[in-house]
Amino acid sequence: MSEEPSFYQTPSSNRLKGIWAWLLTTDHKRIGIMYLLVIMLWFSIGIVLGILIRTNLMFVNPKLMEAQTYNALFTLHGVIMIFLFIIPAIPSIFGNFLLPIQIGADDVFFPKLNLLSWYLYIAGGILAIVSLFLKGIPDTGWTFYVPFSINTQTGVTLSVFAVFILGISSMITGLNFITTIHRMRKDDMGWMQLPLFTWSIYATSWVQLLATPIVGVTLLVVIFERLFGVGLFDPSKGGDPLLYQHLFWMYSHPAVYIMILPAMGIISEIFPVFARKSIFGYKAIVASSMAIAIVGSLVWAHHMFVSGMSDVAVLVFSLLTFLVAIPSAIKVFNWVSTLYKGSIYVAPPLLFALCFVFLFCVGGFTGLIQGAAGPNVHIHDTHFIVGHFHFVMFGGTGFAFLAGLHFWWPKFFGRMYNFKAAYTGTILLTVGFIMHYMPMFILGLKGMPRRYYTYLPELQPMNFFAGIGAYIMVGGLVVVLINLLASFRRKESVPADPWGGTTLEWYVPSPPPLKNFVHEPVVNSYPYDFPKKFHEMKSSGNSANKGV
Amino acid sequence: MGNAVKYVDDAFIYIIVFSLFLLVVITATMVYFVIKYRASKHPEPSDIRTNWKIELIWTVIPTIIALGMFYIGWQSYIGLRTVPPDAIEIDVTGMQYAWVFRYPNNKESESVLIVPQGKPIKLNITSLDVLHSLFIPAFRIKMDAIKNMKTYTWFYADKIGNYTIFCTEYCGVGHADMTGMLRIVTESEYSEWLNKK
C-alpha cells in the first residue's frame, strides 16, 4: 500500500481547520466517526438508566425511587435506547463509514445531506434533553400511547417533537443510502456482487424511508392534540385511541427491522471471514433480507392482540407474524452452515457473532410464543415481553453492533485491541446477559407486568437474581469498551486487511485515505471468493494477521 | 368448561418444546462446527457456496412448524373469546387508579371482584380516562379498557380462592398500585354477599 495520508489527516475541504474539519465535513468516514462518538455517549446514558431501573427492582419495597421517578426513568431508557441508539447505531456508524467503500465509491450520493442528518440527530438529542427540564421528565413510556400522552402534564410535547426530528434524520440517511447504492456502485458491480452488509442496509433504508413518515405524522397529530386539542386521538372528543396504536406500530414494528436487519448484515460479513469460507446461500440471505423488510411491514398489529381490535385482525396478524419468522430462520441456518467445513478462527468478532446467533435465536423463539394468539394474551405487557425484546434488540442488534465494532475497529482507527480482554469481556457480558434476561421470561409467565416499580413479594428472589446478572453484564460491557479505547495507546499500526476479508473495505488502507481508494478497486464477480483471496495472499506473501 | 386455560397452556407447551428443541439443535451444531473445523485442525476450508435442496428443505420445514404453532395458538385464542351463553355478566370500569365492578343487580365493588364458583363470568370492560388493561394471570386473560369503547373477556371460575388482578396497560403514576383481587366463593356465599346492602 502506498503512503497516502489517512482521512484523519485530510479534511474534506482544505479551508476547514481544527474542529471545523469535523463539524463541517462532508466526508462519510468523518461523519461516521462523529456518529460513533455521540451514539456511544447516548448508549452509556441509556445503560446507566437501565441499571438504575434494575437496581430498583432488586427489592420489593424500593427505597431508591418513587413511582414517578421510575416511570420517568423507563421512559427515558426506552426513548434513548430506541431512538438515539439502536435505530441509528448500525446504519449511521457502519453504514456511513463502510457502505461507500464496499461499493467502490468515494462518498455517499448527497454528502451535504449526510451532514444535515447528523445535525438533525444532534438537534433531536438536544431537544430530548431540553424537554426534561422544561416541564418535567416525560412519563409515558417510549410508545407515547394516547390518551395518556395527551393528558399527562409532563413535557411530552417537546420529547415527541424530538423523536419527530430524529425520524427525519433517519429518513434522510435512508434516502441517501438508497440513492448511493443505485447510482454510485462501481460500473462492474451488479446487484449480485453487493456485499451482504450493503444489501442489508439497502433493505433497511427502504423501511426507514417509507415507514418513518407515518410515525412522523402520527406524532405530529399527538403534538397538535396537546397544543390545540384537535381530538383525532382523544376518545372524549370522538377520537379512537386504537387508530393511534395502529399508526404507531405501522412504523414502530418495521422499526424493529430497521434495528435488526443491519445487524444481520454485520453477522453475514463476519461468519465467512472467520470461517475463511464463502457465505452459504448468498442469494437466500439477500432474498430473506428483502422478505423481512416487506413482510415485516405487514405485521404491526401483533402488538395489539388485547387492544380491543377485532378477532379477524388478530387471526390475520398472527398468521403474518409466523410467516415473518421464516426468513429470519433461513438466515440463522445459512450462518451456521457457513461454518461447515470452514477453517474457523474464533477472533473476538466471531465470538460476538456466535453469541449473537444463540441470543437472537432465544429472542426469535420467544417471539413465536408471542405471535401465537392465545399465549400472547397471557404474556402481553408482562416481563416476558421485556425479556423477549431485550434478547432481540440487545442480544441481537447490540451484540452485532459490538461484533461490528470489533470487526471494523482496526479499519476505523488503524489500531488493534487486546484479544484476551475482549474475550473476557464478551464472556462476562454474555453470561450476565443470560442471567439478567432469562429470569424475565419466568417472571412474565408468572404474571409480573412490565412498567411496575414494585411487584408481588414472592417474585423477589428472581428479580434479585436478575439484578445480579445486570451488574455482571454491565461489568462485561465496561471491560469490552475500555479495551477498545485502550487500543489507542498502542503504537503499532494495523495492515489494510487484518482478518483476511474479501469485500472492498479490506483492500483500502486502515484507516482509509480521503478518497477511500489508493488504486482503482477491482470488483470480484462473487463477493465472497475466498479461494481467490488465499491465492492473492500467498502471492503477496503475507498471511492474515492473527492479532495479539 | 374450564378448558380455556388448559388450551392456552397446551399451546405454550407445544411452542416452547418445539422451540427449545430447535434452539438446542442449532446451538449444538454451531458449537460442534466451531470445534470440529477450527483452523488448527482444519487448515484448508472447502469452497461451498450454496445448495438449493438444503435451502428448500429449511424453508419448507420451518414454515410447516410455524403454521402448526399458529394454528394451535389460534385455537386457544378462540377458547378465550367464545363466551358460554350462561355466563354472568359483570361490568368492569378502569380508572386512574382503581377497578370498579358492577354486578347484574347494580351492586358495585371496588378493587375486589367476587364471583360464584362453577360459573363462567363475562367481564364487559371500559375505561373512564386513559387506557388500562385488566389482567388475571391465573386465568390467562387480559383485555384493554378504553374510554367510550366496550371490550370483553371471560373466564370459568372453577376453583375457590383468591387471585390477583393487575393493570397491564401503563396508565400513570399509580399504575403499579392499580391491582385488585378476584375472589371465587361458593354460590351461596356469593348470593348472600350480592344481596347484602
Place this chain on the structure above:
Amino acid sequence: MSEHHVDNTGSKFGMWLFLYSELMLFGGLFVLYAAYYYQYTTFFISGGKQLDLFLGTMNTVILLLSSFTVACSIEAMRKNSKKLVLLLLGLTVFFGILFLCNKYIEWNHKFQHGIYPGSAYMEQSAKGLVIFFGLYFTMTGLHALHLLIGLIVIGVCFFLCWSDRINAKDFITLDNSGLYWHLIDVIWIFLFPLFYLIL
C-alpha cells in the same frame, strides 16, 4: 472514482424517494380519514356542506395553474429564455400566495363561527363533527405548511435563476423544485374532494 460527478438522474432519483416519503406522511392522515369516514359518515357529509365550495374550487384552479406555470418555466429553461423563466416562476409564487390568502380567508371565517379545535362551540358539537373539522384543520394545515415551504423553495429558485446559478446547462434544482410543487398540487387534488365534495 470520478473527481466530481454530476449525476442529474441520481439527484432526481433522490427527489423521487423524498416524494414517496411525503406521500407516506400524508398517507398516514388519509388512513385516519378513511377510518373516521367509515365511523362518522353522516357527520362528514354535513361537515363538508359547511365548507366554502367556491373558495375550495378557486384554490384548486389556482394550484393547477401554478403547477402549469412551474412546468412551463422548466420548459422555458430548457429553451434558455431566462426572462420567461423568471416571469413564470414569479407567477407561480403569486398563485401560491393567492392560495394561502384564500386559505386564510376560509379559516378566518371558520374561526369567527367558533369552528376551531378546542373551541367552546366545538365542545358542544357532535363527536363526528369534531373529528371532521379536526381532520380538516390538520390536513389542510399541514398542506398549507408544505405550500409555504414550496413557496420558499420556488422563491430561492427564482433568485438562483436570476443570478444564473440555475441555467440551461444545469437546472436540476429547478427540476426537483418543480417536482415538489407538483406533489403539493397532487395532495390538494386529493384533499379537495375529500373535504369539499363529499355527498
